[in-house]
Amino acid sequence: MRYLITLKPMEPFMFGGEQTFGSLGDKEAGSYLVKSRHFPQQTALLGMLKKELMTQAGLLTRKRRGEWVDKQKKQKAQELVGSEKFNMLSSSTQNFGAISSLSPLFLMQKQERFVKKVNIDAHPYAEGILKDYNPKVDIYDNYVSLESTTQYKASDIFKTVEQTGNKKGGEENSLFKKTSFALKDGFVFAFYAEVDYELQDSMVTLGADRSSFMMSVKVDDAKLDYVDPKGYLTLLSDAYISIPLKGNCDFAITSELSHRNLVVKKTALNNHKSEFKKSDTLYLYEKGSVFVAPSAALKANLDHVNLQQIGYNIYTEGNK
Numbered sequence: 621m622r623y624l625i626t627l628k629p630m631e632p633f634m635f636g637g638e639q640t641f642g643s644l645g646d647k648e649a650g651s652y653l654v655k656s657r658h659f660p661q662q663t664a665l666l667g668m669l670k671k672e673l674m675t676q677a678g679l680l681t682r683k684r685r686g687e688w689v690d691k692q693k694k695q696k697a698q699e700l701v702g703s704e705k706f707n708m709l710s711s712s713t714q715n716f717g718a719i720s721s722l723s724p725l726f727l728m729q730k731q732e733r734f735v736k737k738v739n740i741d742a743h744p745y746a747e748g749i750l751k752d753y754n755p756k757v758d759i760y761d762n763y764v765s766l767e768s769t770t771q772y773k774a775s776d777i778f779k780t781v782e783q784t785g786n787k788k789g790g791e792e793n794s795l796f797k798k799t800s801f802a803l804k805d806g807f808v809f810a811f812y813a814e815v816d817y818e819l820q821d822s823m824v825t826l827g828a829d830r831s832s833f834m835m836s837v838k839v840d841d842a843k844l845d846y847v848d849p850k851g852y853l854t855l856l857s858d859a860y861i862s863i864p865l866k867g868n869c870d871f872a873i874t875s876e877l878s879h880r881n882l883v884v885k886k887t888a889l890n891n892h893k894s895e896f897k898k899s900d901t902l903y904l905y906e907k908g909s910v911f912v913a914p915s916a917a918l919k920a921n922l923d924h925v926n927l928q929q930i931g932y933n934i935y936t937e938g939n940k
Contacts, residue, residue: 724857
């Protein structure tokens with residue numbers, strides 16, 4: 621069944637990046653200054669949905685020491701959500717049980733959908749040059765509607781929420797400054813999901829602060845069908861590209877972000893171990909990046925089924 625899933629923040633949210641408070645293990649230093657990203661990683665959406673499926677199916681036990689699947693329910697849980705964590709570098713397609721696919725996360729305001737896209741059309745491109753381009757104007761900070769000609773900047777959508785404080789006790793890393801975000805003017809996060817389960821509306825948590833979101837679901841066969849008017853290859857999601865851009869496109873406007881995830885041996889399906897570490901850092905091209913005249917090799921590199929099934933490496937071209 622294909623769903624449109626919307627996530628309405630009930631409080632400011634913190635979507636993590638490389639910087640975290642405190643320390644992680646013996647070698648991972650933390651920071652007192654942390655700023656949220658605007659969007660969570662697709663892996664975070666997958667983890668949230670897997671947990672919610674187990675909760676709605678009555679397979680997740682909540683106890684004082686945490687949440688896990690009891691031994692007698694383990695097989696049913698594995699059938700429902702699979703038994704493995706997503707691996708960005710996997711060469712084969714992973715199995716996540718009832719979850720067949722996720723779309724990239726996007727934004728909605730009422731019934732209107734918005735995706736991030738470099739505003740390259742404001743400065744016509746020709747022979748490697750953007751006409752009348754002013755480097756002081758951030759053309760990457762641009763969100764376009766799929767239903768109209770409306771465009772927004774991030775400041776029109778995201779409200780900054782700053783918190784400065786001192787944790788009690790005066791221990792190491794007790795001073796902190798945190799920048800979270802909230803959504804303005806009726807915006808919500810949204811994504812499409814193919815799930816072989818009758819999902820219900822629920823309250824879920826997401827992000828570094830386990831912020832609350834109202835999750836609303838409805839059956840919807842629509843797709844994230846943005847078409848670039850100039851035929852440029854536009855990333856609708858963050859993407860892992862393992863070949864150099866030089867020589868594989870005529871021109872590109874991109875932004876990079878780092879990707880790491882916790883490699884946790886203690887999970888809901890395996891709760892007797894508690895060791896954890898972070899994965900190696902990978903660099904992704906951010907959603908909204910634009911590529912002019914991409915090579916066949918670049919598009920083949922993007923067409924990675926395991927990445928695309930959870931909403932990475934999704935792109936559009938349109939008609940030239």
